[in-house]
Amino acid sequence: MIKRINPFLVVFAAACAAPLVVTNPSHQNFLILVMMSAQLGVAWNILGGYAGQVSFGHAAFFGIGAYTSTLLLIQFGVSPWIGMVAGGTVAMIFALLIGWPCFKLKGHYFAIATIAVAEILQVVFTNWTSVGSAVGLSLPMQQEGLKAFVFNASKLPYYYIALGLLIGTVLAARTIERSFLGHYFRAIKDEPEAARSVGVNLTRYKLVAISVSSFLTAAGGTLYAQKELFIDPASVMATSLSVKIALASILGGVGSLFGPVIGAGILTSIEEVTRQIFGGSGRGTDLILYGLIILVVAVYYPNGVVGGIKAWGERLAGREPGSGSGR
Amino acid sequence: MSVEILLQTLLSGVLIGLVYALVAVGLTLIFGVMDIVNFAHGEFLMLGMYASFWLFALYALDPIFTLPFTALLLFAVGAAVYQTVIRRIIHASMLAQIFSTFGLMVLFRGLAQFLWKPDFRSVENSLVSGTVTLGALQFGLPQIVAGAGAIGATLFIWWFLNRTRVGAALEATAADREAAQLMGIPTQRMFTLAWGIGAACAGVAGALLSTFYPVFPEVGANFVLIAFVVVALGGFGSVTGAFFAGIIVGVVEVVGGFLIGPQLKLALVLFLYLLVVLLRPQGLLGRA
Numbered sequence: 001m002i003k004r005i006n007p008f009l010v011v012f013a014a015a016c017a018a019p020l021v022v023t024n025p026s027h028q029n030f031l032i033l034v035m036m037s038a039q040l041g042v043a044w045n046i047l048g049g050y051a052g053q054v055s056f057g058h059a060a061f062f063g064i065g066a067y068t069s070t071l072l073l074i075q076f077g078v079s080p081w082i083g084m085v086a087g088g089t090v091a092m093i094f095a096l097l098i099g100w101p102c103f104k105l106k107g108h109y110f111a112i113a114t115i116a117v118a119e120i121l122q123v124v125f126t127n128w129t130s131v132g133s134a135v136g137l138s139l140p141m142q143q144e145g146l147k148a149f150v151f152n153a154s155k156l157p158y159y160y161i162a163l164g165l166l167i168g169t170v171l172a173a174r175t176i177e178r179s180f181l182g183h184y185f186r187a188i189k190d191e192p193e194a195a196r197s198v199g200v201n202l203t204r205y206k207l208v209a210i211s212v213s214s215f216l217t218a219a220g221g222t223l224y225a226q227k228e229l230f231i232d233p234a235s236v237m238a239t240s241l242s243v244k245i246a247l248a249s250i251l252g253g254v255g256s257l258f259g260p261v262i263g264a265g266i267l268t269s270i271e272e273v274t275r276q277i278f279g280g281s282g283r284g285t286d287l288i289l290y291g292l293i294i295l296v297v298a299v300y301y302p303n304g305v306v307g308g309i310k311a312w313g314e315r316l317a318g319r320e321p322g323s324g325s326g327r
Numbered sequence: 328m329s330v331e332i333l334l335q336t337l338l339s340g341v342l343i344g345l346v347y348a349l350v351a352v353g354l355t356l357i358f359g360v361m362d363i364v365n366f367a368h369g370e371f372l373m374l375g376m377y378a379s380f381w382l383f384a385l386y387a388l389d390p391i392f393t394l395p396f397t398a399l400l401l402f403a404v405g406a407a408v409y410q411t412v413i414r415r416i417i418h419a420s421m422l423a424q425i426f427s428t429f430g431l432m433v434l435f436r437g438l439a440q441f442l443w444k445p446d447f448r449s450v451e452n453s454l455v456s457g458t459v460t461l462g463a464l465q466f467g468l469p470q471i472v473a474g475a476g477a478i479g480a481t482l483f484i485w486w487f488l489n490r491t492r493v494g495a496a497l498e499a500t501a502a503d504r505e506a507a508q509l510m511g512i513p514t515q516r517m518f519t520l521a522w523g524i525g526a527a528c529a530g531v532a533g534a535l536l537s538t539f540y541p542v543f544p545e546v547g548a549n550f551v552l553i554a555f556v557v558v559a560l561g562g563f564g565s566v567t568g569a570f571f572a573g574i575i576v577g578v579v580e581v582v583g584g585f586l587i588g589p590q591l592k593l594a595l596v597l598f599l600y601l602l603v604v605l606l607r608p609q610g611l612l613g614r615a
Contacts, residue, residue: 054422101605107421108364109604112555116597119552123594239548243429250426284440284544291434298427299415 015163019156029155032227034268035162036220041248041260042169043216046176048246049255051209052189053103057114058217058245060121061091063237065218066225067125070137080149084222091218092211099210103203115239122237136232139225149226158227165223166261169216174257176212185209189255217245247290251297253306262305266293331463336585337578338466342474344577346532349477350550351557351569352484353528359564360501360521361417366428367408368554369547370435371526375401375533376542377439380448383537389454390537391472397534398527405526406519413522414515432547439544447541455538469539476535480528481570487524488566497521501564549593553580556600562610572611 022028040062048054068090069083078086102113126134142148151157176182184205187195196202225231235241244267252263270293274286301308354368378397379390390397408431416427455472458465488494500507500517508514532550540546557576561568576596584592603610 052422054425102601105604105608108425109559109608111425112364112559113601113604115552116555116600120594120597123591127588127590243433250422254422284437284445287433287437288441289437291430291432291437294426294430294433295412298419298423298430299412302416302419302423 012167016160019159025155028159030268030272032155032159032162033272034265035159035166036223036227037244037248037268038261038264039162039166039169040217040220040245041252041264042166042173042257043213043220044245045249045255045260046173046216047206047209047213049249049259050173050176050182050185050189051206052185052255053206053209054107054111054246055114055213056111056239056242056246057116057118058213059237059239059241060114060118061095061214061217062221062224062241062245063121063125063231063233064091064094065221066231066236067131067137067221068218069222070139070225070231071131074137074140079147080222080226084219087222088215088218091214091221095210095214096207099207100203103206103210115242118237118239118242122233122239125233125237132232134233136230136235139229150229155227158223162223165219170257170261172212172216177257181205181208186255247294249304251293251304253304256304256306259304259306266305332585335464336582338464339470340578340581341574342466342470342577343581344574345474345477345481346535346573347550347553347557347577348570348573349480349532349535350529351554351561351573352481352566353525353532354551354554355558355561355564355566355569356484356528357521357525358558359566360497361413361504361518363413363417363424363428364555365525366425366551367431367435368525368529369549369551370432370439371401371405371529371547372533372536372550373439373542373544373547374404374435375530376537376540376546377443377533378530379534379537380450380542383450383453384448390450390534391453391455391476394476394531394534398531401530401533402523402527404530406523408526409519409522414518417518432551436544436547443544445544447543449541450537453538467539473535473539477532480531481566484524484528485566485570493520552593553596556596556603558610559600560603560610562612565610565612568610568612 018031019028022031040058044055044058065084065087068087069078069080072078072083072086073080098117102110102117105113125131131137139150142150144150144152146157149161176185184195184200187200188202188205192202221236224236228235248263248267249260250263251266252261253259267290270289271286274289278285297304303311350368350372353371354365357363357365357368375397378400379393382388382393382396383390412427412431416423419427453469455469457468459468459471486494488498496507496512497517497520499510499512500514500521504514507517553576557569557572560575561570561572576599579599580592580596583595587595
C-alpha cells in the first residue's frame with residue numbers, strides 16, 4: 001500500500017493557495033461567497049443532517065449574529081470579533097428557548113415551526129425602530145484592519161477569515177460526527193423510538209445539536225455584516241436565505257461532512273453564472289434552474305451529490321448500491 | 328371600540344377567512360390522503376390568479392365567469408404535478424418529500440417571473456366591484472363574492488368527500504392506504520385525484536382573490552404560510568376543521584391587525600400556529 005496522503009491537507013493547501021492563482025477581485029469575491037455559504041451549510045447540517053431536524057429558519061440565527069455584532073459596534077464600540085462570539089451566544093440562547101418546546105414536534109410540524117419563528121423574527125425586526133426597522137443598519141466608517149474586522153483595499157482578508165471559519169465549522173462537525181454525539185444524533189434521526197427506549201434523552205441531544213448549529217450560523221452572520229457593511233431584515237433574516245442555507249446540504253448530501261461544501265460550490269456557481277448570462281435575478285432564470293435542480297436531486301438523488309457519487313462508485317465496484325442511510 | 332367597528336372588522340375577518348379556508352381545504356386534503364405537506368400550494372393559488380388575470384386582460388372575460396375553467400386548469404396542473412414528481416417520491420424520506428414540493432415552489436415562482444415579469448398586476452373594473460352598504464357597515468363586493476364563492480366550493484368538496492362513492496374511496500385511502508388497495512380501490516388514481524382537487528381549491532381561491540388582490544409571482548408566499556396555520560389549527564387532514572379554522576384565522580388576522588397594527592398581523596397568525604402545534608397538536612377537529 002502506498003502511504004496515504006491526508007486529503008484534508010491537500011484541499012486545505014489548495015484553498016489557502018487559491019487566491020494566488022485567482023487574482024481577479026470579482027473571482028476572489030466569488031470564492032468568498034462559496035466559503036461563506038459552505039460554512040453555513042456545514043453548520044445547518046449539524047442539526048438538519050446529523051440530527052435530522054430539518055430547519056427552514058436558520059436565517060433567524062444568521063440575522064441574530066449579524067444584528068448583535070453590528071448593534072454592539074454601533075452602540076458601544078465593541079469589536080466585531082467579540083461581537084461574533086456575543087452574536088453566537090445570543091443565537092444559541094434564542095435557539096435553546098425555541099428548541100425546547102419545538103423539539104416535541106416531528107417532521108413537517110417542526111419544519112413549518114422553524115419557518116414561523118424566523119418569519120416572526122423578521123416581522124419584529126422590520127418594525128422595531130431601535131434596531132433600524134426596515135431601513136436597516138449601516139456599519140460606521142472605520143480604519144481598516146484586522147482589529148476593526150474591516151478591509152476595503154483588498155477583499156482578500158475576508159477570504160481567509162471565511163476559510164478559517166469554514167475550517168473551524170468543519171472541524172466542529174467532524175468532532176461531533178466521530179464522538180458519541182454523532183451516534184446519538186444518528187439514532188435520533190433514524191430510530192427515535194429505539195433511541196428513546198434505551199434511555200437517550202432525545203430533546204437534550206437535539207438541543208446540543210441546535211446550540212452548536214445556531215452558534216456557528218450566527219458567526220457567519222457577523223462575517224456577512226462586516227463584509228457587506230450593511231444589514232437589513234430582508235437580507236439577513238428572509239426565509240429565502242434559510243432555504244439557501246438548507247439547500248447547500250440537501251444538494252451536496254445531507255449528513256455528510258463535505259456534502260454542504262460541494263453543494264455550496266454548485267449553488268453559488270449557478271447563481272453567478274445565471275447572473276452573468278441573464279443579468280440580474282429579476283428574470284426568474286436563477287429560480288427556474290434552482291427549482292429544477294432541487295427537484296432532480298430530491299427525486300433521483302435523495303442523498304445528494306455525495307450520496308449519488310457513492311452509489312455510483314459502489315455500482316462500479318460491482319456491489320449493490322447502498323440503501324442510503326443518509327451517511 | 329364601537330359596536331360598528333367591531334362588527335366591521337369581525338365580518339371582514341370572516342370574509343377573508345373563508346378564502347383562507349378554501350386554500351387550506353386543498354392543502355389538508357393532500358396531507359390527509361398521502362401525508363405530504365405541499366409547500367408549492369401557494370403557487371397553485373398564484374397560477375389561479377394569473378389564469379384569471381390573463382383571461383380578463385386578453386379576452387375581457389370576467390374572473391367570476393372563467394372560474395370553472397380556472398378550476399379545471401388547476402385540477403390538470405395538480406394531477407400533472409402528482410404524475411411527474413410526487414408519484415416518484417411517495418415512498419422517499421420526509422426530507423426528499425419536503426424538498427421536492429419546495430423545488431416545485433421555486434420552479435413555479437421562477438417560471439412566473441420569467442414569463443410574466445415580477446410586476447404587480449390587477450384585474451380592474453371587473454363586474455364584481457364596488458361596495459355594499461349594510462346600515463353603518465361597508466363591505467367590498469369582491470370580498471363578499473369571494474367569501475360566498477369560497478363557502479360554495481368548500482361545501483362542494485365536503486359533499487364530494489362525504490356523499491359520493493369516489494369521495495368515500497378517497498377517504499378510505501386517507502384512512503389506510505394498504506387496506507384501501509386490498510379493497511380494490513385504485514390508490515394511484517386517488518392520489519392523482521387528491522392533488523387535482525387540492526390544486527383546484529387553491530386555483531378557485533386565486534380566481535376569487537384576483538378581483539381585489541394584486542397578482543404577482545410571489546403572491547403565494549403569505550397564503551401558504553397562513554394555510555399551514557389553518558391546517559394545523561383545524562387538525563391535519565380535516566376538511567371541516569380547516570373550514571372553521573380558516574374563519575378563526577381570518578378574524579384573528581383582521582381584528583389583531585386592527586388592534587396592534589396591520590404590519591404585525593402575519594407574525595400574530597404565525598404565533599397562533601406555534602401555540603396550536605405546541606398546546607393542541609391534533610388541532611380543533613383533527614385525528615389524534
